[in-house]
Amino acid sequence: MSHTDAPLLAVTGLRKSFGDNVVLDGVDFSVAPGQVVCLIGPSGSGKTTVLRCLNGLETPDAGVVAFSDGQRHDFAQPLKGRAAKLDRAALRDRSAMVFQQNNLFPHLTVLENVIEGPVHAHGASKDAATAEAERLLGRVGLAEKRDAYPHELSGGQQQRVGIVRALALAPDVLLFDEPTSALDPELVGEVLLVLKELAEEGWTMVIVTHELAFARQVADEVVFFDDGVIVERGHPRDIFTAPTNERTRRFLDRIL
Numbered sequence: 001m002s003h004t005d006a007p008l009l010a011v012t013g014l015r016k017s018f019g020d021n022v023v024l025d026g027v028d029f030s031v032a033p034g035q036v037v038c039l040i041g042p043s044g045s046g047k048t049t050v051l052r053c054l055n056g057l058e059t060p061d062a063g064v065v066a067f068s069d070g071q072r073h074d075f076a077q078p079l080k081g082r083a084a085k086l087d088r089a090a091l092r093d094r095s096a097m098v099f100q101q102n103n104l105f106p107h108l109t110v111l112e113n114v115i116e117g118p119v120h121a122h123g124a125s126k127d128a129a130t131a132e133a134e135r136l137l138g139r140v141g142l143a144e145k146r147d148a149y150p151h152e153l154s155g156g157q158q159q160r161v162g163i164v165r166a167l168a169l170a171p172d173v174l175l176f177d178e179p180t181s182a183l184d185p186e187l188v189g190e191v192l193l194v195l196k197e198l199a200e201e202g203w204t205m206v207i208v209t210h211e212l213a214f215a216r217q218v219a220d221e222v223v224f225f226d227d228g229v230i231v232e233r234g235h236p237r238d239i240f241t242a243p244t245n246e247r248t249r250r251f252l253d254r255i256l
């Protein structure tokens, strides 16, 4: 897929404060169809908040999130009541988020966890959602776990179910918030492999990660955050080998 297409998603002037704490201080970036964008930077720099704003889990104080088909959310002009609710739902529908901890429902089987969103949020029939869930579970090597409960799975398997649950919503954009940071080191590889395969299949993905080797392999663009702003962005080859910004350099020196 070409990465020169018009952006699928464009974020401009995103601002968010929690009390006096300015967490996002004017963030602009865009994601082309099929592009993989990795957000990196120090802890507390605002990366997760960006994802949460895109997924409607936080409401920005200002900024515009616009999609290539014309859907547009201007947070400087807040809507009220029912219109605000519909607007939030429309934004939430564009993306699906995979969290650090997979947040699976402990009392539901793997299959029930996966079909819950399509059936309850999207109104899909149970049969259609089940067929799609089985197909997706097969793709990540978990077909035989469909009737297992989350506690019967390893952390890596649980996270793969979390990814399938996001895929089952058929979002335009997949959002990953440090999807491997809660895993034991030996389980990280299997989850990163699934992410790589999704990237190769052409999914549009925004990934917050501390796995810099992974970002280097998979990202089309790396965006470096510090203190609520983007200080540098570019191809991983350039960012990791020749960062131009002092703050990026210091961060990479500490980590690499």
Ligand code: ADP
Pocket (backbone or CB within 6 Å): 018, 021, 023, 041, 042, 043, 044, 045, 046, 047, 048, 049, 050, 208
């Ligand atoms: P990162 O993902 O880069 O580690 P975050 O987006 O998680 O950064 O957090 C950025 C800042 O926002 C931190 O100072 C964090 O404490 C603060 N923050 C995030 N969510 C909330 C919240 N719900 N209430 C108050 N402060 C928050």
